[in-house]
Amino acid sequence: MKYMPNSEKCPLPYSPFKSCTVPRPIGWLSSISPDGVENLAPYSQWQNLTFDPPMVMFAANQYPDGRRKDTVINAEKTGWFVWNMVTWDLKDAMNTSAMAVPYGESEISLAGLKTVKADLSDVPMVADSPCHFECKYISTHRLKGNSNVGTIDIVFAEVVKIHVKDEFITEEGKIDIMKARPIARMGYHDYTVVDNMFEMKIPKASPDEADGLEGRP
Numbered sequence: 001m002k003y004m005p006n007s008e009k010c011p012l013p014y015s016p017f018k019s020c021t022v023p024r025p026i027g028w029l030s031s032i033s034p035d036g037v038e039n040l041a042p043y044s045q046w047q048n049l050t051f052d053p054p055m056v057m058f059a060a061n062q063y064p065d066g067r068r069k070d071t072v073i074n075a076e077k078t079g080w081f082v083w084n085m086v087t088w089d090l091k092d093a094m095n096t097s098a099m100a101v102p103y104g105e106s107e108i109s110l111a112g113l114k115t116v117k118a119d120l121s122d123v124p125m126v127a128d129s130p131c132h133f134e135c136k137y138i139s140t141h142r143l144k145g146n147s148n149v150g151t152i153d154i155v156f157a158e159v160v161k162i163h164v165k166d167e168f169i170t171e172e173g174k175i176d177i178m179k180a181r182p183i184a185r186m187g188y189h190d191y192t193v194v195d196n197m198f199e200m201k202i203p204k205a206s207p208d209e210a211d212g213l214e215g216r217p
């Protein structure tokens with residue numbers, strides 16, 4: 001099977017595109033409107049971009065009627081949002097938080113989540129999440145698609161504060177991912193959970209290269 005998605009009809013009943021780019025980490029993003037309404041939504045078009053300084057991005061598709069996502073509007077208006085790690089235990093709350101509630105209503109109470117305030121802004125952070133990034137808005141790049149939903153706002157931000165709960169740090173000083181069990185997005189309605197891992201080192205890597213991959217500052 002092969003096809004050109006921009007000019008040919010997909011020969012499969014479901015588009016393979018999102019199911020090839022897997023697993024995608026979930027940017028579970030909290031934000032606040034200028035008049036104080038708290039907001040939370042998952043974004044799987046989410047990625048780290050670089051580490052010195054740490055920068056991230058997410059891509060928000062517009063609604064079919066052309067409205068932009070609340071997370072984008074809040075990030076642009078207040079300059080802040082927070083990334084919350086989604087774990088297996090938080091998966092149902094994450095799913096509820098994806099519901100499209102009118103601007104001005106909060107998904108946080110709907111999902112029954114406890115929050116704590118971020119250190120650098122008034123953005124709420126999901127209290128039961130093991131890791132958070134406080135993200136400072138940099139810019140938005142808009143890419144026009146074939147439709148309103150295909151049109152995206154790509155939001156770039158710098159991670160200016162990282163929180164990791166002490167109970168999720170191993171004796172070696174690494175994040176205990178096996179304990180946190182983050183979930184990630186697959187295609188269709190499918191997800192996966194990180195509950196196994198293996199280690200690999202580049203043969204004959206220079207110390208700088210090895211340190212960079214391992215994450216030494």
Ligand SMILES: Cc1cc2nc3c(=O)[nH]c(=O)nc-3n(C[C@H](O)[C@H](O)[C@H](O)COP(=O)(O)O)c2cc1C
Pocket residue numbers: 026039040041042043044045046059060061062068069070071072094095097098099100101185
């Ligand atoms: C796991 C998951 C991943 C999602 N990823 C995206 C995404 O990358 N971009 C997007 O525009 N919407 C995505 N959505 C849908 C948004 O979460 C949904 O439109 C939400 O209502 C947006 O909320 P907001 O307007 O408060 O920002 C995703 C939904 C789920 C459940």
